[in-house]
Amino acid sequence: MSLISGSNAITQFLSLAAAQPTIAKNQFGLGGSGDAITQILSLLTYVFFIVLIFYGQRIQMYVMIREVENSLHKLRFIKDEGRKNAIEAIKEIGKPTTDPSARVDRYLEYFTIGPQGMDPAGIVYKLDHILDVRDTRLKDEVKLMAPASDEIQVNNLENTLEAAMALNYIYKVVRHFYIQGKKTLSLYIIMQIQMILPMVMKEAEAYASALKAFAYGQPIGDGAGPLVAAKLMHGYEIRKLPKDCVMATVQIEGRSALIIKAEGPGGNVGKPGDAVEAVIEENEGKIAMVIMVDAGLKLEGEKVGEVSEGIGAAIGGPGVDQYKIEEKLTKYHIPINAVIVKEDIGDAVSPMRKEINDAVDPVIERVKNVILERTKEGDKVIIVGVGNSIGVGQ
Amino acid sequence: MEKNHNQTSPATKKISTYLTMIILIVVVLSIVSIILAANAYLTSPSDVAPAAFLAVIGFVALAMSMFTLYQSRRQVAQMKIEVPKVMTTVECKCGSKNVREFQRGDYVYKDLDVLCQKCPNTRQMITAIYKEVKEKEKTYGV
Numbered sequence: 001m002s003l004i005s006g007s008n009a010i011t012q013f014l015s016l017a018a019a020q021p022t023i024a025k026n027q028f029g030l031g032g033s034g035d036a037i038t039q040i041l042s043l044l045t046y047v048f049f050i051v052l053i054f055y056g057q058r059i060q061m062y063v064m065i066r067e068v069e070n071s072l073h074k075l076r077f078i079k080d081e082g083r084k085n086a087i088e089a090i091k092e093i094g095k096p097t098t099d100p101s102a103r104v105d106r107y108l109e110y111f112t113i114g115p116q117g118m119d120p121a122g123i124v125y126k127l128d129h130i131l132d133v134r135d136t137r138l139k140d141e142v143k144l145m146a147p148a149s150d151e152i153q154v155n156n157l158e159n160t161l162e163a164a165m166a167l168n169y170i171y172k173v174v175r176h177f178y179i180q181g182k183k184t185l186s187l188y189i190i191m192q193i194q195m196i197l198p199m200v201m202k203e204a205e206a207y208a209s210a211l212k213a214f215a216y217g218q219p220i221g222d223g224a225g226p227l228v229a230a231k232l233m234h235g236y237e238i239r240k241l242p243k244d245c246v247m248a249t250v251q252i253e254g255r256s257a258l259i260i261k262a263e264g265p266g267g268n269v270g271k272p273g274d275a276v277e278a279v280i281e282e283n284e285g286k287i288a289m290v291i292m293v294d295a296g297l298k299l300e301g302e303k304v305g306e307v308s309e310g311i312g313a314a315i316g317g318p319g320v321d322q323y324k325i326e327e328k329l330t331k332y333h334i335p336i337n338a339v340i341v342k343e344d345i346g347d348a349v350s351p352m353r354k355e356i357n358d359a360v361d362p363v364i365e366r367v368k369n370v371i372l373e374r375t376k377e378g379d380k381v382i383i384v385g386v387g388n389s390i391g392v393g394q
Numbered sequence: 395m396e397k398n399h400n401q402t403s404p405a406t407k408k409i410s411t412y413l414t415m416i417i418l419i420v421v422v423l424s425i426v427s428i429i430l431a432a433n434a435y436l437t438s439p440s441d442v443a444p445a446a447f448l449a450v451i452g453f454v455a456l457a458m459s460m461f462t463l464y465q466s467r468r469q470v471a472q473m474k475i476e477v478p479k480v481m482t483t484v485e486c487k488c489g490s491k492n493v494r495e496f497q498r499g500d501y502v503y504k505d506l507d508v509l510c511q512k513c514p515n516t517r518q519m520i521t522a523i524y525k526e527v528k529e530k531e532k533t534y535g536v
Contacts, residue, residue, distance in 0.1 A: 078475065081475050208475045209475065209476065209477070209478070211475075212475075212477050213480075216480075216496070216498050217498065217499070217500075217501060218480050218496060218500075218523060219501075219502060219523050219524075227502065230502060230503055234503050264501065264502075265501030265502070265504070301533070301534075301536065303531075304531075350478070350525075351478055351480045351523075351524070351525040352523065352524050352525065353524060353525060353526075353527055354524040354525070354526050354527075355527075356524070357522050357523075357524040391500070391501045391502060391523055392501060392502045392503070393501050393502055393503035393504055394503065
């Protein structure tokens with residue numbers, strides 16, 4: 001019954017619309033077919049809203065997946081370039097007799113398992129041991145891949161391969177979240193990676209630009225500390241310290257400054273923790289002050305190459321060296337000061353910017369001021385230039 | 395020695411097939427819309443509104459799909475690793491300074507075999523290696 005009356009109403013409406021085209025013209029100003037178009041448009045609007053209500057989240061997820069997919073393509077390109085660059089560098093420098101590609105691929109998949117932390121006592125030394133084993137193993141691999149390379153070139157190639165390794169890992173993690181997001185169609189899985197994607201891409205681009213710098217042996221932004229130390233110790237007698245570090249004794253404002261840095265010009269960060277420990281013990285703890293110079297991450301808005309001063313052990317990495325330094329300083333109650341050169345992650349691993357290079361003199365001025373203000377004549381002061389010594393001699 | 399050039403690696407040429415398919419569908423629909431607009435105008439030249447409406451939809455859709463295609467091509471073109479130009483500063487004890495492009499084997503505080511032009515008996519030394527970044531960082535008005 002109702003169906004019949006409904007169809008009657010439609011027939012009535014259609015006949016009215018056909019009989020009175022002038023009304024429609026006046027109402028919409030679009031002519032005879034104007035009202036039909038308006039009806040279609042309003043219908044589309046309703047459909048649009050209904051679709052949004054039910055599928056809004058899914059559409060948002062597809063947009064995110066698409067964004068991650070675009071970045072994943074870029075990451076794959078960067079990763080492949082990294083591998084290609086590493087292989088080219090090995091072939092060029094190391095003159096291998098066989099194709100190193102298979103060995104490089106194996107190297108890129110290496111992993112390190114950290115020590116168990118259920119009983120944290122002594123964990124630092126366990127981690128230190130694992131890192132030593134890793135370092136030795138990776139260096140041996142590079143020597144096998146590039147038999148014609150010398151010690152400096154081995155260090156540079158190792159750094160190149162580590163950058164390629166980092167790119168490979170970043171790509172695999174993003175791909176993992178992408179595939180898992182697509183498999184489960186879960187907004188929250190895909191959101192996790194989409195939210196941090198700009199930072200991940202920035203880091204990947206930084207490593208990409210680091211590849212050539214490492215292969216060529218150019219100084220990188222992280223080398224700000226060793227560059228300061230090199231400027232202070234250049235021309236003085238140098239002796240080796242454990243591990244892969246060098247030291248020179250320099251007179252600054254009537255104080256004996258023991259300058260420490262990782263041995264250059266090969267890509268090497270050394271173990272400043274062991275070096276500082278050794279020097280403090282050699283001097284039976286009679287050190288008036290330790291000053292650490294390092295590259296520090298800047299916040300957005302801060303200028304690259306800005307110099308800043310503070311307190312504490314300015315050293316990154318897994319924390320082993322920081323722990324060792326702090327242990328020794330606490331034992332002998334030695335004050336510690338830090339001077340940092342501000343830069344972002346991209347600047348830290350890519351060829352050194354002019355602003356960072358120009359910051360060396362202001363840093364030395366700051367160090368001298370700290371020494372003058374906080375120590376007496378005849379005191380012994382340790383100055384550590386922390387960072388990668390690639391492209392920086394002594 | 396090998397010089398370091400400002401080189402860029404070639405980009406991959408591939409654009410997503412999914413995106414290409416969507417663009418293709420939109421282009422086809424916009425062309426259909428434009429044809430319908432022409433047809434509507436030819437059948438009733440006095441009533442231009444429907445023809446204009448269809449034409450606007452067709453041209454807007456066509457422009458949007460072309461813009462999307464251009465954007466995606468630009469994204470593909472951007473996919474390259476920039477290798478910055480790195481400079482080496484060579485100095486002599488007499489104070490003469492020379493800046494040249496980085497060469498493999500250069501490092502800071504390396505004594506060079508090249509003799510100074512002003513004082514021919516003195517060997518020169520590398521005092522700095524750096525890259526210059528030309529673009530100015532945005533401050534966002536704060």
